[in-house]
Amino acid sequence: MPIFISHSHQDKDFVDNLAKMLVVAKHHVWVDRWELKLGDSLTSRIQESLTGSSAILVILSKSSVASEWCKRELNAGLIRELEEKNTIVMPVVIDDCSIPLFLRDKLYANFNKDPDEAFNLIDSSLARISNPTMSRFLQPEHKTDYAFDWRSAPANELHDGWLLRWTFIDHADSMEFSILSECRIYAPKDAEEAFFRAARNGRQIEFGRDVLAAIGAILDRKPLVENIEDNLPKFVAFQVKCMGQSFAVQYNYRRLGVDQGTDTIVYLDNHVKLAMDYMNSVIGGGQ
Template identity: 55%
Template structure:
């Protein structure tokens, strides 16, 4: 999901520079002037962006702390923090101003003294929500950490690997699963070309789409009854691209005497959703 920037229009010169630098650093930024079109409902659009944003960068200045509109955006962000119990609001100070009470105990990026260090702090803090190649999937009873890597094998064919670790809040064990995808010559060549143009993420998202099409009619929910690694394998095609898919899964930790079900299809679908959301940043130049 995008990063929302809350600011006063009087600070637009600073914010334009910050937003462009964030886009250059591969972050997905939502800016009102970039996203709103003639006739759009200003309130509805901003409310939707505030609700769906993974982070809200609050630009603190003499102008913004006096702005009623900025106060409303800050209040909405802080309310989300209370409800979701996670950091949503990230303050950035650009001039000497009175810091709002509820932000005073937060670490902030101080652009007054060292703009480069401040930007690096923002960049690092946003990395966890702007990296399309790894993440955490939160569920009510458990969460899943995942990442994807890729490399050529001994024959030069590209191998893509998604790794998932399911942690239950009350489970005495974890579930480790991997989805290994071996590309044929045409797909390997296309992936290498995409990598040279920094477009490999879109290629791998398309691979995931090809894989998850199978699950529309054949969900992949597998039982685990012991410590031994299990696997399922099949092949898939996308035009001239062919993929050999091998999925392995196993349980690690304490045996509680009960069977476990691993939802491999759901993990892959959610990883695909994450990649799509992160990489949906418009390519237009702002």
Template identity: 50%
Template sequence: MPIFISYSQADSPFVDGLARQLVALKHNVWVDRWELKVGDSLTEKIEAALTQSSAVILVISKNSVDSLWCRRELNAALVREIEEKRSIILPCRIDDCEMPLFLRDKLYADFRADPDKALADIDAALAGISNPFQARFEEPEFITDWAVDWMTDHDGNEIIRLHFVDHGPSYVIVSRCTIICNPAAARNFREQRRLGKTSDYISHVLEVLDNDIENSPLVPAPVISDQFEKFVAWNVASEPESFGVVFTYRRMGKDTGFDTFVHLDNNIRQAREHIKQVNFEPDQPVP
């Protein structure tokens, strides 16, 4: 999900610079003036963005402290922190204003003394949100840790690997999806890496897999009945590209005495959605 930037319109020059720097650092930011179009409902659009955002950057200044709209956004973000029981507010102080009462116990990025360090602090705080190559998915029954890497093997094949660890109540399922690119796909992957668009290409590959998932051995869900590693393999094509896919999986931990269904297709979809969200970049105004 994008990172919502809450600010006073009077601080637009600073916010434009900050937002462009964050986009250059591969963060997905939401700035109202970049997103809103003529005819849009200001209240509805901002409420949706604020509700769905992964984090809220609060630009704290004399202007924002005096802004009724900014106070409303702060209150909404505080309510989310209480309801979700996690920290989502990242304060950025840009002048010698008085800090709002409910933010005084929070560390903030101080753009007054050292803007470069403040930007680095924000970048580090957003790393867990904006990294397209690893994440954690949390559901009532399972927590899934996920990461992706890629390599060129000894034969020159381009390979993408997705690693998953599904944490259950008394056991874990460890799985790995290995995707081998055909020559056309390999050329495209190398070119996208050269252009700095690795995550875009991996997102494309996962979309190809997801679109064909109903025809794969992952549906219906495979069953694990013992500790031995299992695997399924298939090919998927999107001419002129094609991909060989091998999915290995095994159960570890306490033996419950019951078979376990593994929804590996859901892992693919979650990884795809995470990369898609992180990769999203809003249209930026022409300077």
């Protein structure tokens, strides 16, 4: 789910710059000017985003603390905190304004004092809830650590050609081994160019999510369950079509650690589902 930025439109220059910096830092943000389209209901769209956001950055300035609309957004966030018993509202001070009473006991990011330190505080605070590129999934008997990355430039002699990559490690205190697996995406020139166009607009994560969703649709019909007998790396490969492009999928996997003398079943399709559900929860679902 995105990060909602509550602010006065008189502070739009600051907010636009902050939002762009957060996008570069791989956070998914919701700013009304970016999201609202002609004819949209202002009240319903903002209410929907306030209710569904992972967190609410409240921009505090002389303009916003005097704004009745901003006060409503703040109240909505504080009510969510009480109901969900979780930190939802994160104050951001940008000028010498009066801090609202119910925010005075909160740590706030102070751009009026040290902009770099303030941004780093926001970045680190949001990382645990809004970074779609890495996480940990708790399974009934083990943990799965996950990371997503991509190639930042056209292929050259330093790369084997993969464009997108999801990496997973399954491990547990009760197991003396772990499973390392990678879902790598290879793309022809046209598909690669489409990805770099998306990346120039800051939408590489959404592009990856859509490719992963296409893979998930295939694995829904044909689950990917493999038996690991030894320490040697193995792989499966298939094709997937997405956004009018064709991609090659190579799923590499291997077992690391102590040889138990028995085979290990690994549910590679479950990795895709976990990553897809997580990315959708952070950046929103749908192509």
